Amino acid sequence: MNPVHFAYRANFLADPIRHSLKIVSLAVLATGLYGCAGYTDWRQGNKLIEKGQISQGLEQLQRASKENPERYRMKFIAERDSQVQLLMQKAAAARANGQADEALAAYQQVLRYDPQHAEAMRGVSLIAREQRERTELDEARTTLAKGDTATARQLLNTVLSENPRHREANAMLQQIDAQSTRATMMLPALNQSLQKPVTLELKDVDIRSVLSILTQTSGIGFVLDKDVSPGLRTTIYARDTPVIDALNLILQTSQLDRKVLNDTTMLIYPSTEEKKKRYDDLVVRSYYLNSADPQKIQDMLRTIVAPKSMYVDARLKMLVVRETETVQETIARLLNLYDIANSEVILDVEVLEVNTNDLLKLGIQFPDTVSARIVGPTGVAGALTLGDLSHLNRNSFPLTFPDPLAVLNLRQTSSSTRTLANPRIRVINREKASVMIGDKVPVITSTVNQTSSAITESVNYLDVGLKLDVEPEVHVDNDVTIKVALEVSNIVKEVRSSATGLLAYQIGTRNANTVLRLHEGETQVLAGLIQNNTQESGTHIPGLGKIPLLGRLFSNTSDTSTRSEIVLLITPHIARSLAVPNAYAQTFASGTAEQVSNRPLRLPPAARYSDSDNLPPPGAGNSAASSTATPSASGAQAAIGSLSASSASGSPQSNSPETIRFDLAAPSRATPNTAFTVNLLANGPGFENAQLDLVLDQPGIQLLKVEPRDGIAFEARQDNNVIHITVGQAAANGSLGMLTLQAKQKSKFPVILSLQNTKVLHNDAQLSSTVALPKQLTVSD
Structure with a gap:
């Protein structure tokens, strides 16, 4: 291979690898940098929180959660909620201690961390309302101190419209209402001079002249209604009588009435229904009853005092009456007598049921029957032909005896059962109480539908056992009359219907009903509910069983004796006796048939009950008025002149001895x-x-x-x-x-x-x- 070509291919293959490594390195670096994002802020925030700098610490944590939300957001929310909870507790404690500024600062800090926190926003609004209420309460106190009750009431109503349960505002409003009611309801006090003894000897004098005499004697002024007749005349002879009693007698006999306007002024008007409706001040008063029946109270008040307006709320046991103050006082005294707690009695009851059963079985029990059969050659009993009869022998007549042939009975059993019920019952006077100890026996009844012929069954339950009903009545002398009804029942036997197959029961009962009167703590025993059952039965061999003495060998006797006795003991204990008011509360003056009053129409003697605060000071004299006026205006003027002269001269005749x-x-x-x-x-x-x-x-x-x-x-x-x-x-x-x-x-x-x-x-x-x-x-x- 060409070396140049080989080097080229090696470089070509190495470049993609280096490129991939660069990408991976950059990704790892980015991931590391992303993971480190926010860590510094989070660590600094935790340190600030540990130092107590909560606000700065949460700001750092929030910054970390924004930089790295996937890692720190949930942690920040949890830490924020924890700190918010602590701040809310701090705010609540500050509010409870009356530290409104500290509570407001805590709520505002919570809203800085969580602007949508509903409880914190509510707390801020409540503090603002409390500050507003405090300002209005201070202003109400200031206006109330100045005597401006109307403005104070308006400010308090504003507070209560936002916070109906504001305790201080309610207390101030109740105080204003109480003062207003007291000022409105307080009757003007009569001048003490009306208690001075006065001697009046006036014959056929017009009423205006008599009032003039009383004005000069007591200093009380009189305003006369326009319908008071100018020709109205009166005659009075009274010695050493208080001015107020003499005035009441004169007005009553002249068919007039009075109304106290202030401590020195009275209004005199004719005693007619029209005038009373015009001048009598009516008072609305609510009475909350404790034990009495509201309907009976209403009937009693309508019968005795006949109030003008009356309403009864049976749910609240409340009575609302609109009448004069005098009638209201009479109603209050009647309610104090009538609305007393009913007496209660605790009854200790013991019920004993003693059952005794005796059984004696003695003798020899022989079989009742012996059977004989005829057996033919086939060995089958009763299967014979006429030819078989000639082959009968003693083996053709087998006898069958029961096994065993005889049983000797030597049995005597005795059993005694005792049932004791000792309930302790607390009963209100004249209310019924019931005690049931026993079983509820189901009784099934069937009903046939006339149209569809369908049969439906229903189950009723029958009480079987001991049932005691009592109704006590507590007397004033703490004796207790008790109505007692006792019933003891048991199932005698079961009876099944032959037609329907339903099961019924035969119930045996023993009842006792009585009314007795016992002293408190006295025990009465009710006994004698006794049931005796004796049954004698026997089986004998005919003829042999009747032989004297020897007949016992051929007889089997069974004697059964059952005795059941019920005893009831009842003892009353008075838990709450009737709180009878004393004699002075039971009897009080109520006016006349035409008018309710708490003072009788009479002239008291010289010695009379009086409060020590109302006694005249030692040395205070009593004015006397004497006149032999004739039925003429000049006679009345002479009487006035005589009184004035006597008072001015200070003669001994006008001065009575000291009290x-x-x-x-x-x-x-x-x-x-x-x-x-x-x-x-x-x-x-x-x-x-x-x-x-x-x-x-x-x-x-x-x-x-x-x-x-x-x-x-x-x-x-x-x-x-x-x-x-x-x-x-x-x-x-x-x-x-x-x-x-x-x-x-x-x-x-x-x-x-x-x-x-x-x-x-x-x-x-x-x-x-x-x-x-x-x-x-x-x-x-």
């Missing part, structure tokens, strides 16, 4: 059979003699000792629940004497100690006196 106030210092709690002391106090001027009664609303309190104060005659004697007290001359305020009392037993309700029937004399004149509110004494261990 003496009696009070008790008594403990609030006492122990049975342990002595305690009650101190009688007086506040006011001196007196020569005083008589008053200490009334106890419950028996069981005994007076042990009387201890007068030094220099004061102090005596007391007990007459059942009343202690009559007599006090001699006393010239100073303070204690008059002490009574040592003792309670004999515990009391279910607090004992009320009240001072009544006071009579105070000084210089042969009766002084005005008041007593403090009654005291309550709880007697318990």
Whole structure:
């Protein structure tokens, strides 16, 4: 071969190889460079995150994911989500602690990493709303402090329109509503001068003149409705009577009514339905019931007070009434009496069923039958010909006896079963409770369709076992009346229908129904449900079995005795007794047949109950008005003139003695059979003699000792629940004497100690006196 040609061919073959190697090298280099792309950023980003520079670190990681998305994008997303989760937790904690700025910064940082993060965007909007609400709340507080409730209410409503559950805004709005309602509902307080005693002796005087006299006495102004008749006249004789009571009596007898406008002004108008609709202020009040039936409450209120408007919501057990404040007070007192929790009782029940079975089988049991046959030459019983009869012998008559021929029975069995059910049932008063212990036996019935003749079967279940129904009634004295219905049943036998093949059951039952009244904790036993079954049977060999004594050898007897007895024990335990209100709550004044009122129409005596805050100060005199007016206008003017002159001159006739106030210092709690002391106090001027009664609303309190104060005659004697007290001359305020009392037993309700029937004399004149509110004494261990 030509060497030149050979060299040429070698170079020609080497060039493609070198070219391929270059391509592969470039590909490998490109792949290596691509794999290294983003690695530096990823490593730097992780280092920054480890140092706590989260923002810069995530930016480096994001740059690495863009340079090499196939390798770093999923890692970047996972790291970003992890950091976002930590930032969201930080923001939530900051919001919970009230650090709005820190929370906002965390949310904004999350949005920098993930601009579409829905929870972060919601957090930013919530913080903006909270800042807006805070500004509006501050402005509402400022306007409320200035007394501008309308603007404050508008700002709060704006806050609540965006956030109905805003606690602070709701609280402020409730405060504004409460203040507004209180200001609207608060009745004007009458001037204290209306409690001054006044003496009126007026005969046939026109009503305007009488009101003028009361104006001069008490300082109260009167506005008369245009329909008050100018010729209306009245007559009144009252001595030492408070102005307000005298005014009420005058208005009632003159068919007039009043409305308090402020502490010094009253409106007088005719007591007609039209005027009452015009002037009476109606109040809407909601009552939420606890235990009472709303429908029954509605019926009761319609019967007793007949409110103008009333609505009942049975779902909420709520009663809404629109009436005057006086009627609302009466309704509230009635509901306090009626809406009390129903009593409950726990019934301990024990049911015992004792079954006794005795069986005695004694004797020799012989076979009932012996069979005889005729066998012919063929060996077949009964197959004979007339010719075979001549060949009969004793072997042609085989006898067949049962095997065994006789059985000796020596068997006696006894069994006793005891079934005990001890349910403990808690029942509301006058509600039924039922206990069933046993089985539900299926009873299949078939029905034939008249048209298609198809038969369908249905299954009903029959209760078999022990069934107890009770209905208790708890009385006020903690006795319990119980209606008891006890039924014990069992399956006697199964009965199968011959026509349909269906299975039925014969049920044996024993029932007891009674009503009994037991004390709390008393156990009653109901027994006597006894069932005795005795069965005697025997088999004998005829003739031989009837031989005396020897007949037992040819007889087999079976005696069966079954006895079943049911015993019921029931014990009531009162879980919640009826909370009967005390006597003072059960009885209260309700006005007249025409008008509901919480004050009776009467003139109280000089001694009356009064709150210590409403007592006239010592030394306060009471004005008197005396007149012998004749039925003429001049007579009325003379009466007014007489009053004015008497008041101006300050004569002794117009000044009544000062008021003496009696009070008790008594403990609030006492122990049975342990002595305690009650101190009688007086506040006011001196007196020569005083008589008053200490009334106890419950028996069981005994007076042990009387201890007068030094220099004061102090005596007391007990007459059942009343202690009559007599006090001699006393010239100073303070204690008059002490009574040592003792309670004999515990009391279910607090004992009320009240001072009544006071009579105070000084210089042969009766002084005005008041007593403090009654005291309550709880007697318990």
